[in-house]
Amino acid sequence: MTLHRCIRVFSFAALLIIVPAGVFAQDVDAMAKWTALTIVHYRVVGEYSAEVPLLADSATKAQATDRIELEFDWDQFEMKMSGEAKITNAPTASTPIAVGSCPPARPSGPLEIATVLSVKNAPAPGMVDVAIKSDTPAGSAPRATDTGPCGSEWAEVAASSAPKNQMLQIMPAMMLAMGPNPTMVTPDGKSLFVKGAGWTWTFTPTAVR
8 A cells, every 4th residue: 555545544534533423424435435536537616706906006996706717637645636737717807996985997908817827736735836817907097186076187007917826725525525514515515615815716526536
């Protein structure tokens, strides 16, 4: 038995000991099936919803939503991707909103919260490194003045683009067999999810081999 397989078996046994008796009674077989798999296919969906700056270097705001999808095979014993990831980027939907007594900004292009450029195995096992680009459009921002209401003068703001790396921890598929949990398992029991910083990440594993 390999070291990775020994660790997996030990982890499974530890869960059964730590969790009160009866919680896993009807799911032990399912947990064993998940842990016995070497390769699991993941569909990971990231959905974003939050108020964000609409233009760079200004006090402008927008209500924005975004969505990205990643698909890849995951080696449960190596705890890393097996092969390349498929990436699907959806355009950001945004609505400019007023800030205080100022009218909404006037963008001249689209806002993009996150465009995934690549997905790679991270140095730490169990994680992937998602390279993201964020883009704010050029546009006009309202300015408050001493002689008139906010919006009587406007300032031109240049477009901006910034790279970012998102470290994403892959939730173990066997957690689906741990019973209902509204904080991490979807109501249909087929997916796991985690929330943070405006994002909801949903992990749907499928057995491969």
